Amino acid sequence: MVCKPLDWEHPKEELDKCFDLDLKKPYVLSDMRGGYLSTPTINMYTGLLSSNNLRNFNIELHDFDLHDEMVSILNGLQKQGFKINKKVLDFVKNNRQTLENEGLLMKGILAHVNLKEAFDLMRKSYYINKDIKGVCSLDSLLKELGIRAQKARYEDFIIRLVSAYEDYVFYLPAFMDFRGRIYRCGILHFHERDLARSFIEFADNQEEGCKQSVKDIVAISAAFKYKKFYDYDDALQWYKDNHNTIYASDQSLICFAKSASDPFQFIAKPLSFLDLLDFILSAMDMDRIPLSVGDDRSGASSSKQPSFDLNLSAVEQEIVDQNVNKIKIKKKELSDLLDPLIKREAEKYPNLRKLPSTTDVVEELISRIGSTKARSENNMNEPLDDFRNLKTWLTRACQNAEDETKGRLPIRSEIRAILQEYSQNDSEN
Secondary structure, three states, X not given: OOOXXXXXXXXXXXXXXXXXXXXXXXXXXXXXXXXXXXXXXXXXXXOOEOOOOHHHOOOEOOOHHHHHHHHHHHHHHHHOEEEEOHHHHHHHHHOHHHHHHOOOOOOHHHHHOOHHHHHHHHHHHHHHOOHHHHOOOHHHXXXXXXXXXXXXXXXXXXXXXXXXXXXXXXXXXXEEOOOOOXXXXXXXXOOOOHHHHHOEEEOXXXXXXXXXXXXXXXXXXXXXXXXXXXXXXXXXXXXXXXXXXXXXXXHHHHXXXXXXXXXXXXXXXXXXXXXXXXXXXXXXXXXOOOEOOOOOOOOOOOEOOOOOOOOXXXXXXXXXXXXXXXXXXXXXXXXXXXXXXXXXXXXXOOOOOOOOOHHHHHHHHHHHHEOHHHHHHOOOOOEOOOOOOOOHHHHHHHHHHHHHOOOOOOHHHXXXXXXXXXXXXXXXX
C-alpha cells in the first residue's frame, strides 16, 4: 500500500444505470468504485463495504448531498500518509529478550514451532506424567499452547511486516460497514492490536501543522495509555511526576509498560524523544504522533488534532477552567449517588466479580446514556430512555433504587447536567 488508493467515485459509465435518470447521481452505495482492487472481478469485489457480497449491502442514498460528504471523508482519510516509527521498531528489536521475559511479547521460538509435532509431544508427556493429570486437562494444555503459538506468530509477523515497510510512506485504505462506520483494511492500522498501532505514525504532511502545546498533549496521551484519569490535568500531572523514572532507562520504561493498559502505545510516546530537551523542542516529531486518550472502538479515532486545546488565551482558558470545574463538581455529585448503590450490590450479590469504581461508572454513564447527537449538538432532550446499554448489574441497581425511592433518585438529571456542561464547553471553544 505504498501507492495512494484511488478516490471513491461513481463511474461515469454507470450513470445511465442510476435510479434517478434526471439527477444522474449514484443511488446505490455499492455502485461506488475506488480504493484498491475495486474494479469488477470474478467475485465482484468491492472495497467500499465490509463484505464482497453486494446482496448484503443494497444501501440506497436518499439524500444525494450526503453522498458527496461521505466520499469526501473517505478520500481524505485514504490520502493521509503514514510511516513506521523507527524508534519503536529499534527499541523492540534491541530489547526483545527483555520484553519476552517481562511477558509483553511471546517467546519468539513459539512462532516457528511445528504445532502438530508439539501437540503430539505434549500428549505423550501428559500421559507419562501422572501428577499433572490432577492439575489440568490435556485439552486445556493443548488449547493454551495453540493460543500462545498463534499470538507469537502474529507478533513475529507484525514485526517482520513493519520492518519491510520501514523507510516507506504507506496508505491505509478505508471502507464502510452497513452502519456507515469507517474502518481500515489489513492488520497494520489503528483498529488493530496494541503492538501494531504502536509502530504507526503520520508521515510528513505540509497541509497540517502543529499549533498546539504539543509537549503537554503527547504527555496527556501517553498517560491515558497507561491508565484512566479523571481529567486531562490529572493525566498531565501524573506524567510529570513519573517523567524522570520513565526516561531513566529502557528497562525502566519496560517496567512501567508492564502495568499500562496499552503497553506498546505507552512505550511509543516517550521513545519519540531521546531526552527532556528533545521532548520539549521537537514539535515536528510531535506532529507525526497519532493521539488518542479514550478507547478505540469503531470509526477513525486517531487524530493529529485532539479534541482538547492547550493553547488558549487567558480569557478563554478561564472560561474553560470554570466549565471543567462545574463538570468535576457534577461528576462528584453523581459519584456520591452511585457509591452506595455499588456497595449495596456488592453486599447483595457477593459472588459478583469485582465491581468497577464509581469514577468508572460515571464515565460509563456519561458515554452511554447521552446520545452522540445530544453531545455534539447541545440537544439535551435525547438521552436514552433506560439503562439497557449499561452492564446488567448497574441496570438492576439503578432501577431498584429508583423504584424504592419512587423516582426521586436524581441520577438521570445529574447525567443531563453533566452533558449540558460538556456541550457548553464545546460551544464556547
